[in-house]
Amino acid sequence: MSRVRSRIKPKAKERFQKRIRDVIKGLSRPVEIYKQPRKGECPNCFYDKMTASSTGKCKWTPAQALAKQQEWENSGYVTTRYKYFLKGRCPVCKGSGYLETVRKTWADCLVVWNPSARGYGNALVYTPAGTEGSTIVLLKTHPKNYDLFKDADKLFIDGIECKVSRPPLLRGLGNEAILIITAFTTEKPKVDSDEIIKDYR
Numbered sequence: 211m212s213r214v215r216s217r218i219k220p221k222a223k224e225r226f227q228k229r230i231r232d233v234i235k236g237l238s239r240p241v242e243i244y245k246q247p248r249k250g251e252c253p254n255c256f257y258d259k260m261t262a263s264s265t266g267k268c269k270w271t272p273a274q275a276l277a278k279q280q281e282w283e284n285s286g287y288v289t290t291r292y293k294y295f296l297k298g299r300c301p302v303c304k305g306s307g308y309l310e311t312v313r314k315t316w317a318d319c320l321v322v323w324n325p326s327a328r329g330y331g332n333a334l335v336y337t338p339a340g341t342e343g344s345t346i347v348l349l350k351t352h353p354k355n356y357d358l359f360k361d362a363d364k365l366f367i368d369g370i371e372c373k374v375s376r377p378p379l380l381r382g383l384g385n386e387a388i389l390i391i392t393a394f395t396t397e398k399p400k401v402d403s404d405e406i407i408k409d410y411r
């Protein structure tokens with residue numbers, strides 16, 4: 211008997227885990243992730259370490275700048291990163307010498323607004339310091355998204371701006387693992403009122 215049981219158990223477990231993943235997949239919706247902007251030296255002009263700003267000299271010849279910009283656009287970007295100028299204010303960094311690249315990406319997540327009111331354990335949810343009165347949102351997603359959420363600057367969940375309240379939490383091991391993210395917003399979500407209980411404490 212016990213033998214049979216031990217043979218069935220992992221299978222059942224597997225099925226169960228697959229179901230959880232399917233549920234997440236089926237009910238998930240895209241969450242927009244803004245990563246912390248990356249600040250780097252301007253790719254278009256020479257940087258002056260003494261003044262910590264642009265030297266006002268272009269790194270490229272007109273043909274080089276065109277080719278590099280074309281290459282940049284071919285990889286899917288729409289911003290101007292390379293543009294020839296003769297002398298003076300760099301048109302890319304406006305003379306600052308730095309360029310901030312905003313990185314935005316998406317991840318499919320199961321979204322639970324105000325999880326404590328919906329029967330989720332206390333262990334998963336807490337109110338970040340200084341955010342009393344804000345709405346908590348719990349996300350469940352595939353562990354592969356860990357890095358996306360780890361240094362996320364802000365999230366847009368159902369069109370509402372949220373902040374991640376602590377590092378993402380990995381629940382379970384190996385194939386069973388699910389990534390859990392707790393975020394909060396001080397905006398009042400405008401989704402149907404049944405879904406959200408305001409003034410969460």
Ligand SMILES: [Zn+2]
Pocket residue numbers: 252253254255256264300301302303304305306307308
């Ligand atoms: Zn520049």
